[in-house]
Amino acid sequence: MKITVLGRGNAGVLTALHYSAYSQNFDNPVEVELIHDSEINPVPVGQATNLVVPQLMWDCLGTSFTNLKDFSFTEKTGIMFENFGKKNKEIWHPFPIGTFAFHFEPDEFQNYILNNLKNVTIKDQHIPDYDKIDSDYIFDCRGTPKDFSNYYDLVNPLNHVLLAKLPAEHDYVKWTRTIATPDGWCFYIPLRDKVSLGYNFNDKITPIEKAKENFRKHLGVEEIHNHFSFKQYLAKEPIIDNRVILNGNRLFFLEPLEATAVCSYVKWNQQIWEWIINKKSSPQKAKMWLYEYMNQIQSFILYHYKDGSTYNTKFWKQANKLYEKNKDPELESIIKYVKNNDYDYIRNIHDYPNHFKPYAQWQPWNIKLWVDNV
């Protein structure tokens, strides 16, 4: 079997790694080709993973602290939500003890994986259409689509981000800071050589200049080096003609609260693996899984806005209504159980090997921490 991965962003390199590494001991390993266009640059903003990506990298590359010389990640032990809700000023969303994820610079991260891929042919080439590719399957990871006519809209209160940097902190925090602001929220990602900040807001509610003023005032930044509006979407046809699989920003984009993106790329690859390698699934099943999964992510992200923040502004008044209009019955059910401290449900002790059934990327414990503290 031959697969071609188009693009060398986060989704592209993780897909090439996934299929080359996990099939290397097969009698006939998957032949993996990665084609990228060097004219296209990666998104220049610090990013973060949750626990799925480090596990993949440990499995496939043995990545650990010893690789700090290869790409300068910082440890991420969870997310600290600041100024969200009405009860506590800080809400922890920790990872389990004994685990950590990481913050990274995309270009360093992507180069590290590219340099360590084994049995992958890498080409620098512009691909105008899929017919030029001689492969059984194509993973299209070439970033944001130019035309959104074949995409669903995702529900979310944000549509714009301002980007800035602060000097690196000597004793940097070991978590992502997610700070509610009058206009939305700001990510604060501690990297080794700087802190990367993104001020997320809605430009239909807050004019860009006002958002810049508030960014400077509340986060202490001086130079805002970039800003862009964004659309939030999911492909209506995530698998085209049973041959082309979309991934990365070509598949979906949802705001960065909870850092769900790269983990979702890996989970989608796992679903596709079940179809094309293990033959235990189908394009229809994979697509159904994707809609269910994305619905869960959308719902829990909206739930973060439900109880507002310390700011009683127009943004928060509008944002906290979105969950009620778009709530997911399954999340409602989990919330009911965790509120009632139904630990049997939380632990699912009657099904021990499969306990902790996740809701998208979250264990019921994560949901309980949010529900109890917001």
Added chain:
Amino acid sequence: MIKIIDNVLNDLHYAKLKSTLLDNINFPWYLGKIVATEKNSPYQFSHIFYGEQKINSNYFTLIEPVLQNLKIKNLIRIKANIILKTSEIVKHDFHIDTKAEKKFNTAIYYLNDNNGFTEFENGKIVKSISNRLIIFDGKIKHRGTSCSDNNYRSVINFNYIKK
């Protein structure tokens, strides 16, 4: 009065519902006649989500986002239908969905776009537009049709007593 709500579900709820019912070999559809039509009695495929005063489907949670748009005191029946394409549009007979209740509401949720429609006895026609919900007094006679421009026409019918 017939209330029409377009784009009633958000895109993901709609995508999830549609892919589960219409793009899923494991979803249980059952063959039966279109009871409301006496002449030529064409067949349709159905799935009862709720009937005989109980949930009748493992997929009930899928339709809960639609239920949030209805002011329901008691459910009577929720049934999804698929009517296959015909060479020309076939109109079924005018009917009301149940004679067991004196006062109830009917709602119809359209799962796919096609040239079929719902027609009311006063001549009003509502087109089958995906993700559209219509709500009306259950005592108003209405009828559905097949379609001729898509492989099938699929709707979910809700009968309920309103609050």
